[in-house]
Amino acid sequence: MRYSRLLIPTLKEAPAEAQVASHVLLIRSGYMRKVAAGIYSLLPIGLRVVKKIEQILREELIRSGAQEVLLPMVHPAELWIESERFQKYGPELLRLKDRKQADFVMSPTAEEAMCDLVRRDVKSYRQLPLNLFQIQDKFRDEMRPRAGLMRGREFIMKDGYSFHSTVEDAQREYHNMFDAYVRIFKRCGLEFRAVEADTGAIGGSMSHEFQVLAESGEDSIVSCSKCDYAANVEKAELRRQAPAASAPAAAIEEVHTPGKGGITDVVEFLKEPIDQFVKTLVYVADGKSVIALVRGDRDVNELKLKAVIGAEKLELATEKTVFEVTGAPIGFAGPQGRSVPVFADLEVAAIASGITGANKKDYHVRGFHLGRDVPAAKVVDLRVAAGGDNCARCDGGSYRPYRGIEVGHVFFLGIKYSKPMKCNFLDGDGQEKPMVMGCYGIGVTRIAAAAIEQNHDQDGIKWPMALAPFQVEIVTAGKEPELAEVAEKLEQALEQAGVEVLYDDRDERAGGKFKDADLIGIPLRVTVGKRGLAEGKLELKTRGQKEAEWVAIDAVASELQRRVAQALGRA
RNA sequence: CGGGGCGUGGCGCAGCCUGGUAGCGCGUUCGGUUCGGGACCGAAAGGUCGGAGGUUCAAAUCCUCUCGCCCCGACCA
Numbered sequence: 260m261r262y263s264r265l266l267i268p269t270l271k272e273a274p275a276e277a278q279v280a281s282h283v284l285l286i287r288s289g290y291m292r293k294v295a296a297g298i299y300s301l302l303p304i305g306l307r308v309v310k311k312i313e314q315i316l317r318e319e320l321i322r323s324g325a326q327e328v329l330l331p332m333v334h335p336a337e338l339w340i341e342s343e344r345f346q347k348y349g350p351e352l353l354r355l356k357d358r359k360q361a362d363f364v365m366s367p368t369a370e371e372a373m374c375d376l377v378r379r380d381v382k383s384y385r386q387l388p389l390n391l392f393q394i395q396d397k398f399r400d401e402m403r404p405r406a407g408l409m410r411g412r413e414f415i416m417k418d419g420y421s422f423h424s425t426v427e428d429a430q431r432e433y434h435n436m437f438d439a440y441v442r443i444f445k446r447c448g449l450e451f452r453a454v455e456a457d458t459g460a461i462g463g464s465m466s467h468e469f470q471v472l473a474e475s476g477e478d479s480i481v482s483c484s485k486c487d488y489a490a491n492v493e494k495a496e497l498r499r500q501a502p503a504a505s506a507p508a509a510a511i512e513e514v515h516t517p518g519k520g521g522i523t524d525v526v527e528f529l530k531e532p533i534d535q536f537v538k539t540l541v542y543v544a545d546g547k548s549v550i551a552l553v554r555g556d557r558d559v560n561e562l563k564l565k566a567v568i569g570a571e572k573l574e575l576a577t578e579k580t581v582f583e584v585t586g587a588p589i590g591f592a593g594p595q596g597r598s599v600p601v602f603a604d605l606e607v608a609a610i611a612s613g614i615t616g617a618n619k620k621d622y623h624v625r626g627f628h629l630g631r632d633v634p635a636a637k638v639v640d641l642r643v644a645a646g647g648d649n650c651a652r653c654d655g656g657s658y659r660p661y662r663g664i665e666v667g668h669v670f671f672l673g674i675k676y677s678k679p680m681k682c683n684f685l686d687g688d689g690q691e692k693p694m695v696m697g698c699y700g701i702g703v704t705r706i707a708a709a710a711i712e713q714n715h716d717q718d719g720i721k722w723p724m725a726l727a728p729f730q731v732e733i734v735t736a737g738k739e740p741e742l743a744e745v746a747e748k749l750e751q752a753l754e755q756a757g758v759e760v761l762y763d764d765r766d767e768r769a770g771g772k773f774k775d776a777d778l779i780g781i782p783l784r785v786t787v788g789k790r791g792l793a794e795g796k797l798e799l800k801t802r803g804q805k806e807a808e809w810v811a812i813d814a815v816a817s818e819l820q821r822r823v824a825q826a827l828g829r830a
Numbered sequence: 831c832g833g834g835g836c837g838u839g840g841c842g843c844a845g846c847c848u849g850g851u852a853g854c855g856c857g858u859u860c861g862g863u864u865c866g867g868g869a870c871c872g873a874a875a876g877g878u879c880g881g882a883g884g885u886u887c888a889a890a891u892c893c894u895c896u897c898g899c900c901c902c903g904a905c906c907a
Contacts, residue, residue, distance in 0.1 A: 271856060271868065272842045276900055296899065344907095351906070368907045402831070402905060410906095418907085575904090668907075700907070736866045770867040777867090788866065798866095 260729065262763040265303050269775050279475045281711035282407030284720050288778045290707075290728075297404025297412030304779065307728035308707050309415060313394050315446050315725065316417050316701060323439040325390040325419055330372045332396055336362030338371040342679050353400045365398035370672075370698060373420040374680040377694070384424040384686050387694065388432060392419030394703060408708035409664065410477070415703040422694040424686060426673070429695040433465060433671050436699045440469055440667050446828070447706060448723025450713060452661070454480050455490040456668065457562055465671035469701075470663030471709040478663045481644050485656030493562055495644035495658070496651035497605075505611035509626035511595070514614075517621045521590060522555050525623060529614060537607055537615040537627055539592040541581045541599075544570035548584050550594050552603040552629070554610070557642040567602055567639050591616040593624060595632040603629055604641040664709040665702070672696040720780030721803045724826035729761035731819050732781040736769035736788040745812065746787045749797075752816040758823055777802065782826065783819060 267289040276293070277283040285291050290305035301309060317327060336354070339345035345352070345364070353365040366372065373391060381389060397416045404412045419436070423429040437453065444451045449471050456468040468491055470480050482489035490496070516525055526533045536555025541548060542564065549568060551559050565573045578589055584599055585592040593616035594601045607613070613627035629636055646660030676682070677693040686692050707726065714721040724730060733749055735742045746762055753760040761781060763772045769788075776784055786798040786807070797815050800807040810818055 268840095270841060275836085275842070278901075293899095348907090349905090370907085397907090399907080403901095403903090405901085416907095670907085698907085734866095738865075768865055768867090768869070770865085770869085773867045775868085786866075790866080 260759075260761050262761055263765045265761075267302070267304055267775070267779065269778055277407060279406045279409065279712070280715050281409065281475075281708040284711055284715055284778070284780075285407055285708070288719055288780065291408070297401060297410070299408065299411060299413075304728035305707075308722075308726055309703060311726050311728075312447065312703050312706050313415075313417075315443055316394065316703070319439050319443045319446070320392055320417075320419065323390075323435055325392050325421075325436075325439075327393065328376070328391050329393050329395060330366070330369050330376065332366050332398070333363050334366050334369075334372050336364060338375055338680075339364055342371050342374075342676055344371070351399050351401060353398050366395075367397050367399040368416075368700070369393070369395075369418055370420065370676045370696075371680060374676050374682040374696075377422055378677075378680065378682040381422065381694075382685055384684055387684060388421060388423045388428055390419060390421040390432060390436075392417055392699070406475070406708070408704045409475075409712075411704065414705065417701040417703055419699040421697040421699070422677070422682070423696070424684060424692070424694070426695050429671060429673075429697050430465075433669060433697050436669050436697065437467060440669065440699070440701070443701070444469055444471075444666065446725055447710065448714075448725050449666070449706070449710060451666070452480065452482055452489045452663065454482070454663070455488075455494050457491065457494045467669050468663075468665050469667035469669075470661070471666050471706075471713060472661050473664050473709060473712040474662050475712050476662035476664040478665055480661050480663045481646065481648070481658035482661060483650040483653060483656040484659055486650060486653035488650055488652040488656075490644070491663075492643050492645070493560065497640050497642070497644055498649045498651050499605075499640065505609055505628075507626075507628035507631045508612040511624050511626045511628075511632060513617050513619070513622050513624055515621060516591075516623045525614070526555065529623070531614060534606075535610060535613055537594075537610060537613045537629075539585075539594055539616055541576040541584050541592060542573055543576050543580060544568045544573045548576060548580060548599045550584070550592075550597060550599055550601045551641060552594055552601065552607045552615075552636070553642045554604065554606045555614075557604065557606065557645070559604075559641055560643040563639075563641050564602060567637070567641070568600075585616070585618045587616065587618050587620050591618065591620055591622060593618050593627070594629075594636065595624070595627070601633050601636040602641060603633070603636045603638050605638060606642070608638045664705065664712065666706050666709050667699075667701045669699045670697060672698050715780075716803060718774075719778035722780045722782055724782050724823060727759075727780065727782050729781050730759045730823045731761070731783045731785065732776050732779075733760060733762045733785045733787065734769070734772045734776060735764070736772075736786055738766075739789060742787045742789065742792065745792065745797075749785065749787070749812075749815060753819060756816060756820045758816075758820055783822060785815060785819070 269289045270287045273283045274286045291299045291301050294300055355363045394417045398413050401412050421432045451469055451471045453467050453469050456466045479492040481495050533555040538553050538555050540551045551564050553559050581589050608629050614625050615627045617624045648658045650656035674693040677696050682694050683691045710726050711720050733746050735746045750762045782802050784800045791798050795812050796809040798807045799810050
């Protein structure tokens with residue numbers, strides 16, 4: 260492919276709107292352009308990357324027994340009303356009306372549409388199992404789209420759904436898909452972890468996220484230093500070792516802390532270690548107020564709290580409710596003497612002489628002791644796991660913290676959707692039953708962004724071979740016709756050998772071509788220059804490596820072919 | 831949705847506080863010199879200053895409203 264014929268509008272300066280590396284580079288390097296917030300056009304090389312990713316997904320999923328279909332992007336509202344998600348999904352679901360004022364939605368996911376497809380044509384256990392996937396644009400009207408392709412509103416997602424006659428078979432397929440995902444992300448050249456995850460609004464009982472490790476990731480995960488347990492912090496279990504409750508060390512006494520509501524303010528003001536503070540948070544669970552206590556340096560894991568209470572809905576109390584419960588503004592709450600249920604984290608019980616709010620504006624208390632001052636408190640695991648915590652699954656291991664970008668998610672759904680959608684089949688015993696389902700998603704465009712987050716430097720992108728829009732770039736350094744001649748011959752030889760090659764034939768100075776080549780991030784670069792040509796050699800350089808090598812002209816094509824194959828793991 | 835910020839040629843920005851009719855760098859076009867890590871010289875094209883209303887002799891600049899975009903937070907198959 261000739262560079263001069265491609266639209267690759269690179270920019271010398273970073274666009275003002277972009278903050279994270281992948282966003283900056285995708286725009287600077289001419290891969291995409293913004294159309295509206297969270298909505299982008301893919302340019303030629305951007306689309307090539309997406310097609311590469313899609314192809315890997317297709318190959319691995321089909322190899323695993325899944326079949327590709329394509330459902331509509333616009334779904335009739337009836338389907339979403341059937342599953343009750345039309346009401347429950349919230350403003351993220353983009354709703355539209357047609358000319359007859361009938362309701363439709365732009366699909367953010369396709370459980371309903373897929374169930375609808377299957378229930379019409381699949382009636383017997385003999386037709387199961389079935390695993391159907393599609394690669395399609397999705398739309399989610401995010402409150403805050405950000406970071407380019409990482410969290411767009413319109414994005415490309417692979418979503419797959421499997422249908423089974425038994426739970427066991429659905430579980431088998433869950434593991435089958437899990438294995439396929441591992442192969443997929445390995446082939447994409449990504450460093451990732453499969454982590455246990457919360458099932459969220461989609462429901463179900465078993466779930467893993469595939470997280471690409473990157474500092475800029477939105478998710479926090481922990482991974483055991485010793486065993487293979489890894490989990491999203493939303494989900495991560497903690498060792499059930501109740502630290503011994505200590506005896507009270509001091510009498511409770513009020514201290515004046517004018518205007519120091521926030522935990523960091525009080526810590527700074529009182530000059531005590533943060534782990535001697537008790538954070539008191541008021542929540543409303545199914546309409547009733549509760550108090551949750553964690554150490555000052557910890558966070559409440561709301562999922563754990565919800566589970567302990569057995570609540571359907573849980574949210575932080577408003578300022579008004581906090582005042583009703585504590586008699587003080589936010590920032591001065593304490594659990595002592597309150598009439599609502601108190602749930603305390605294990606660590607809070609170990610504090611002998613803590614500091615917490617006095618339930619009085621501008622006052623805290625010292626000498627707080629949970630067992631003495633709030634005897635009715637339930638002591639449970641309530642906090643978010645953090646780096647350094649002991650592993651819940653093995654002895655001696657501890658958690659290492661990572662940031663992750665979620666690129667894939669597998670769910671065991673059970674009959675959450677098949678039941679309300681009446682996606683039933685006739686079993687061998689003559690009984691009609693809802694199908695047991697699994698669902699499996701991969702963010703296609705997000706993979707591109709994640710790959711860049713993991714593979715870039717100051718000069719630009721460093722694509723893994725499998726995702727690069729081209730595998731080799733040829734640059735001529737100079738205008739002599741013999742350089743172009745050699746370059747053209749090499750281009751032909753590589754194309755014949757099945758190597759994807761970009762030939763920069765532009766009438767530009769060598770420096771400019773090199774800069775663009777680094778920016779675009781093609782893994783292998785060949786420079787045709789008169790210095791080397793005089794000796795019958797070409798300069799071969801790997802993106803990201805400092806020194807170049809000189810290879811005899813005749814050997815270059817086969818050498819490149821070999822390296823590409825090697826990088827793709829097919830050597 | 832709460833908080834903060836920004837909208838000025840294609841891109842990055844200055845000008846705004848203290849109103850006087852728009853400027854810089856990059857890019858683009860033309861001519862010339864250059865030619866292996868974003869060259870130089872000379873010419874040129876290109877802007878309803880996000881939009882609407884208001885104040886004023888006069889508005890990019892002041893006021894009101896509105897739209898868009900970015901960041902932090904809350905939220906999230």
